[in-house]
Amino acid sequence: MKTATSTEAKQTALSLVRTNYSDMDDAQLVILCQKQDQAAFDVLIKRHQRNLHAMLYKLAPDWNDNADLAQEACIRIWKGIGKLQNPKAFKSWMGQIVTNLFYDELRKRPRQTVIMSLDAPMGDDEDSPTRDLADPAAGPDEIYDRKDLRKTVDAAISTLPRQFRTAIILREVEDLPYDEIAKITQTDIGTVKSRISRARTKVQNILRPQFRTEKSA
Numbered sequence: 001m002k003t004a005t006s007t008e009a010k011q012t013a014l015s016l017v018r019t020n021y022s023d024m025d026d027a028q029l030v031i032l033c034q035k036q037d038q039a040a041f042d043v044l045i046k047r048h049q050r051n052l053h054a055m056l057y058k059l060a061p062d063w064n065d066n067a068d069l070a071q072e073a074c075i076r077i078w079k080g081i082g083k084l085q086n087p088k089a090f091k092s093w094m095g096q097i098v099t100n101l102f103y104d105e106l107r108k109r110p111r112q113t114v115i116m117s118l119d120a121p122m123g124d125d126e127d128s129p130t131r132d133l134a135d136p137a138a139g140p141d142e143i144y145d146r147k148d149l150r151k152t153v154d155a156a157i158s159t160l161p162r163q164f165r166t167a168i169i170l171r172e173v174e175d176l177p178y179d180e181i182a183k184i185t186q187t188d189i190g191t192v193k194s195r196i197s198r199a200r201t202k203v204q205n206i207l208r209p210q211f212r213t214e215k216s217a
Contacts, residue, residue: 009175019041021040021043022043024040024043026044026047026087026088026090026091027045027087027088027090028087029041029044029047030044030081030084030087030090031087033078033081034081034082034084036088041081042080044191045074045077048090048094049070051091051094052070052073052074052094052098053066053070055095055098055099055169055173055174056069056070056098056102058154058157058165058169058173059099059102059104059165059166059169060102060106060162061158063105069101069102069105070168071099072101073094073098073101076097076101077094077097080097092174092175092176095174095176096176096180096184099166099170099174099184100184103165103184103185103186104163106162114217126195138198152207153203153207156202156203156206156207157169157199159206160199160202160203161203163185164195164196164198164199164202165197165199166185167181167185167192167195167196167199168195168196168199168200168203170184171192171196172196178192178193
């Protein structure tokens with residue numbers, strides 16, 4: 001009789017924990033996931049599902065199998081979450097998982113030729129291909145949080161060649177440091193900075209007409 005009561009108590013306690021999953025923060029859910037709690041993982045993934053799909057779309061808007069890639073990303077997250085040392089860093093860690101998956105897939109697919117070189121030195125300072133923008137305040141990183149321009153910025157970024165689109169997304173959206181981007185993209189830091197700078201310039205040129213419209217309104 002005592003055994004039955006004890007079992008019921010455990011089941012009740014477990015049920016309460018499951019009921020409260022939605023009230024837990026990411027770090028708490030990660031800790032449970034590291035203990036192989038599938039229910040906690042389901043809640044965690046559901047919470048970040050939109051961001052996961054959005055990042056895949058930004059990285060590869062022309063791929064039609066992003067749903068399959070999202071599923072593969074979830075598998076990798078589940079398998080690797082036990083190695084996450086800082087549970088509070090789940091979101092950025094998930095971003096790296098998704099980005100690495102993108103690059104793994106990119107290596108398997110036919111390469112597209114980039115007609116225009118965006119890695120070449122630019123502007124007046126030929127010795128510095130990684131020079132800063134003349135007006136960084138007008139960069140896409142500064143306007144991205146403005147809801148009325150998000151779609152416009154995303155559309156502009158989607159027109160960039162893939163390697164430059166990836167670099168600026170990792171920097172401006174995922175907020176990764178240059179050395180981490182270089183590691184993920186398997187390039188040097190100078191190339192990463194050059195690609196990001198070129199991408200910013202192109203995005204600015206696309207958005208400039210809208211800025212002028214806002215100022216004249």
